[in-house]
Amino acid sequence: MNLSIGSGDVSKLMQDEQTQGYQDLLRKFVSDEKPIYNAFASPIDALRTGAILEKSYLQTLDESYYTQYKVTCKELNVLTSSIDFAKIEKGIIVDFDELKTIYFTDFIDLILPLKSLPKKEYTEFLKKKFKKNYEQIQSQLLCSELESANLVFLCVESYIDEENYNRILNENDFVKFRIDKDKNVITKIKDKL
Numbered sequence: 335m336n337l338s339i340g341s342g343d344v345s346k347l348m349q350d351e352q353t354q355g356y357q358d359l360l361r362k363f364v365s366d367e368k369p370i371y372n373a374f375a376s377p378i379d380a381l382r383t384g385a386i387l388e389k390s391y392l393q394t395l396d397e398s399y400y401t402q403y404k405v406t407c408k409e410l411n412v413l414t415s416s417i418d419f420a421k422i423e424k425g426i427i428v429d430f431d432e433l434k435t436i437y438f439t440d441f442i443d444l445i446l447p448l449k450s451l452p453k454k455e456y457t458e459f460l461k462k463k464f465k466k467n468y469e470q471i472q473s474q475l476l477c478s479e480l481e482s483a484n485l486v487f488l489c490v491e492s493y494i495d496e497e498n499y500n501r502i503l504n505e506n507d508f509v510k511f512r513i514d515k516d517k518n519v520i521t522k523i524k525d526k527l
Contacts, residue, residue, distance in 0.1 A: 338414050339527070344473040345466040347526050379493040384435040386498040387488055388418065391433055394503055398422060403430070405477040410527050415477040431484040431510065432471050434464075441489040449509050456511055460485065472519045484510045 339347060346355040373385035392401060403420030405427065407413040421429040436445060444463065448456040461468045464485075471485050488508040492498065 338412055340414050340416065342416075342470060344469045344523060348469055348522065380435065380490075382495065383490055383493050383498055384433070386495060387435055387490070387501065387503075388433060390498070390501050390503050391431075391486070391488060391508070392419065394505075394508075395419060395431070399431070403427065405474070407477040408479070409476075410524060413473060413477060413523075413527060415474045417474055417478065420478075427478050427480070429480065429483060430474065430478065431486050432467070432474060433486045433488055433508075434467055435488050435490045437490050441487065445487045445489075445509050448511070453512060453514075457513065460511060460513070461516075468513070468516075469519060469523070471513050472516050473523055475513075475515045476520050476523060480515070482512055482514045485513050486510045 346353075346358065349355045373381045376382045376385070388401065392399065398421050399419045400422055401419060403417045403422070405415045405417060405420075407415075417427070417430045418433045419431040420427045448459055451459075467485060471483060475481070475483060486508050488503070491501075
């Protein structure tokens with residue numbers, strides 16, 4: 335049996351127990367087959383583009399960052415996380431960036447206006463408008479035992495693979511939001527687990 339829940343599944347975990355998403359999660363949890371994902375081969379443009387642009391984003395970070403770093407929650411070892419970009423010092427995770435791609439128009443309309451807001455205001459907006467991402471980063475904070483991390487939104491200009499493979503990012507292409515551990519959300523995650 336699989337018997338693990340990844341941070342990407344937390345949004346299904348947090349749903350009402352009668353929903354299809356929650357039921358799908360339970361089936362996946364007890365399945366004998368461990369799912370293997372290959373976002374680079376996905377027919378879904380957004381997933382494939384996100385995987386491609388992760389490589390470009392890594393080029394903006396220093397050499398202490400590692401991609402797809404696996405962490406298991408010590409308190410509830412059924413919860414695991416694959417952290418997009420983990421900063422490792424002396425073999426210990428000290429920070430991380432969770433990357434989310436967002437199309438150009440939404441980046442301009444939703445993300446850029448938040449950039450200049452105080453942390454409390456942008457956190458409340460992200461918690462409501464990007465609830466799935468907010469819950470995911472909370473589960474990653476629980477697993478990593480860190481007090482805060484970066485939720486990063488990267489602007490997607492095209493879904494053409496060749497353009498994305500060759501794209502060189504600059505600091506205007508993404509916005510980092512520092513997200514603190516939210517004890518209320520983490521308590522709800524623990525209760526559902």
